[in-house]
Amino acid sequence: xAPWNPRTEEMPPDxxxxxxxxxxxxxxxxxYSFNEFYRRRxxxxxxxxxxxxxxxxxxxxPFMYKRDLRDGYPDKIFSAEKxxxxxxxxxxxTTGKPTVVGYTERDIENWSESLARGFSSxxxxxxxxxxxxxxxxxxxxGLGAHYGAERVGATVLPTSVGNTERQVELMQDLHxxxxxxxxxxxxxxxxxxxxxxxxxxxxxxxxxxxLGAEPWSEQMRARIQDWLGIRAYDIYGTSxxxxxxxxxxxxxxxxxxWGDLALVEIIDPATGEVLEPGEQGELTITMLxxxxxxxxxxxxxDLTALEEGTCACGRTHPRIGRIRGRxxxxxxxxxxxxxxxxxxxxxxxxxxxxxxFQIVVDRKGALDSMLVRVEVSEGAFSDKITDxxxxxxxxxxxxxxxLNVSVDVELVEPGTLPRFEGKSKKVVDRRSL
Amino acid sequence: xxxSYIVKQISIFSENRxxxxxxxxxxxxxxxxxxxxxxIAEADGFGVVRALVDRPEDAHRTLTDLGFRVSFxxxxxxxxxxxxxxxxxxxxxxxxxxxxxxxAYAYSGRDGAVLILRVDQAEDxxxxxxxxxxxxxxxxxSQ
Numbered sequence: 001x002a003p004w005n006p007r008t009e010e011m012p013p014d015x016x017x018x019x020x021x022x023x024x025x026x027x028x029x030x031x032y033s034f035n036e037f038y039r040r041r042x043x044x045x046x047x048x049x050x051x052x053x054x055x056x057x058x059x060x061x062p063f064m065y066k067r068d069l070r071d072g073y074p075d076k077i078f079s080a081e082k083x084x085x086x087x088x089x090x091x092x093x094t095t096g097k098p099t100v101v102g103y104t105e106r107d108i109e110n111w112s113e114s115l116a117r118g119f120s121s122x123x124x125x126x127x128x129x130x131x132x133x134x135x136x137x138x139x140x141x142g143l144g145a146h147y148g149a150e151r152v153g154a155t156v157l158p159t160s161v162g163n164t165e166r167q168v169e170l171m172q173d174l175h176x177x178x179x180x181x182x183x184x185x186x187x188x189x190x191x192x193x194x195x196x197x198x199x200x201x202x203x204x205x206x207x208x209x210x211l212g213a214e215p216w217s218e219q220m221r222a223r224i225q226d227w228l229g230i231r232a233y234d235i236y237g238t239s240x241x242x243x244x245x246x247x248x249x250x251x252x253x254x255x256x257x258w259g260d261l262a263l264v265e266i267i268d269p270a271t272g273e274v275l276e277p278g279e280q281g282e283l284t285i286t287m288l289x290x291x292x293x294x295x296x297x298x299x300x301x302d303l304t305a306l307e308e309g310t311c312a313c314g315r316t317h318p319r320i321g322r323i324r325g326r327x328x329x330x331x332x333x334x335x336x337x338x339x340x341x342x343x344x345x346x347x348x349x350x351x352x353x354x355x356x357f358q359i360v361v362d363r364k365g366a367l368d369s370m371l372v373r374v375e376v377s378e379g380a381f382s383d384k385i386t387d388x389x390x391x392x393x394x395x396x397x398x399x400x401x402x403l404n405v406s407v408d409v410e411l412v413e414p415g416t417l418p419r420f421e422g423k424s425k426k427v428v429d430r431r432s433l
Numbered sequence: 434x435x436x437s438y439i440v441k442q443i444s445i446f447s448e449n450r451x452x453x454x455x456x457x458x459x460x461x462x463x464x465x466x467x468x469x470x471x472x473i474a475e476a477d478g479f480g481v482v483r484a485l486v487d488r489p490e491d492a493h494r495t496l497t498d499l500g501f502r503v504s505f506x507x508x509x510x511x512x513x514x515x516x517x518x519x520x521x522x523x524x525x526x527x528x529x530x531x532x533x534x535x536x537a538y539a540y541s542g543r544d545g546a547v548l549i550l551r552v553d554q555a556e557d558x559x560x561x562x563x564x565x566x567x568x569x570x571x572x573x574x575s576q
Contacts (some may be wrong), residue, residue, distance in 0.1 A: 378502065382504070383442075412479070413501065414446075
C-alpha cells in the first residue's frame, strides 16, 4: 500500500539514523536544561549531554521506568507548561497509583501522524468505515485510533467497548470495513455474532482488524483471519508512548516503529545491555519528539525482538516482532520462567480444546502447582470418560514439553472461562494470598 | 430393523462441582422434558451426565443453548425380568454373544427393568441379543 508520508517512510537507513541522532541529541540537551527529573537522573549516572556523540551513545543514558511516572504523579516529570497541554489520558494503575500522560498539540499531531502511516500501510483510507471498539475516555486506545483513522480519511464509528450485540448490528448496517479492538474482544464479538445468526465472514463487509492492547499469537491470527474472513494486523503502543502508535503493514512481518518518532532498543532485562537484532529482550523506547511527557530509554516491560533487514513493503524503519509477553507477567513456577503466551501457543496447536484458558498457580506446602483450565471443543466431546482423560493427558503432556514444568489440566464446561471485554486476565496467582 | 432398537442417549459434559446437576435437571424440567433413565460418570474434576429422555432433540437444543457441551450417543436397552436372576439371564446372553460393554446402567420402572448399554457395534449387538431370545427397548419410546 502506498506510503502516507513517502519521504519519511522510505528514507534511506543512513539518513534515518542521522536524523535520529540529531533528534536524540537535541532531546537530551532540552531535558538536561529544562527537566529537573531527568537532569537529576543523568547527574546520578554521571552522564552529560556532551557525551552523546553518536546514536550508539544513547545507550549511556539512564533508563526510565513505570515507577518514575508513578513517583512523579500527577505531572512532576512533565516538560511542558500546563497551558500548553491540550489533553490528559490516565492509565489505571493495577498496582498503586495511576499514571497521567499529558499531550501538547504537537504530541497529538505526531500520534495521529504515526497511526495514519500505520493504517494506510494496511490499506485503510477514504471510503473505509472503521469501528473503534477500544475504550474511549481515560484509556488511550479509543481516541488514539479515532484520530489516526480520521487523519487517513476513513469514517469512524466510535462504538467503544461493550454492548456487543449492538456493535454487530452496527457493523452490518453501516457496512463497517475495519475494526480496532483487542483480539480477545474480536473473538468474543465473533461468538456473539454467531449466536445472533450473523457470520462476520459472510454477512458483513469487515475486511481488516487492528488488534492489540494485549499479547496474541500467530496461531490466534490464523484463526481470526480464517474464521472471520479478515486480515488481522498487530497494533502496538502504550499510554506512555502516547497510546496505540505503530502497526504492521500488509506484509504482516513485524510492526513498523517510525524512527523519526521513536528510537527502539532491545535490552537484556537482567543486565540492561543492548541486544542484537533477532534477540529476544525487553523493549525500550526513546520518544524523540514527545513534548509534554518525555520518555527516554523507557523500559516498557514487553518482550520482543528487532526484525532483521528491511520490509518487503519498502518502508525502511525498524520493525519489532510480536510481543511475546511481559517481563513482569512472567510467572516463576518451581524456578522456571513461564509466560502465559507460551500456554496460548501450545493450546492453539491442540484442536481438541478451545482457544480460551486460565492459569491458576498455587502453592501446596513448599511446592508450586500450576493448573491450566481449558474447554473441550465441540467436535472432541465424547461421552466416554476414557476419551476425555486422553485429551486431558495430551494437553498436560504438550504443556509440560513446551513449558518445562509439569501442569495439571482441568477440563471445564464451555463458556465458563472469562472472556473479558478489555485486557485479558488469564492468570490467577494464589501464592500471594 | 436393528436400527429401530437403537436409542438416542444424550450425554452432557459437566464440571464436578455443586449445582451442576441441578442446572441440567432444572433446564430439562423447564422445557417439560421427562427423564426415563440417567447416570453420572465421574473422573478427575469433571463428569459426564447420560440420560434417556422423551424428547432427545429438544433436550439437546435446550442444553446447547444454555452453553452445555452435549452429544448424542447410540445405546441399546435390554429388557430384564424384574425379579432375582433377571440381570444374570441378560448378562449370560451378552457374554455368549461376545458383546463388549463400554458402560451400562439400569432402571426398574412400571413396565419392568431395563439395562442400558453402550457397546462397540450396536446393530450387531441388537442382532445377537434378539437371536438369543433377548427383548429390546424400542427406540420409538424415546422419540
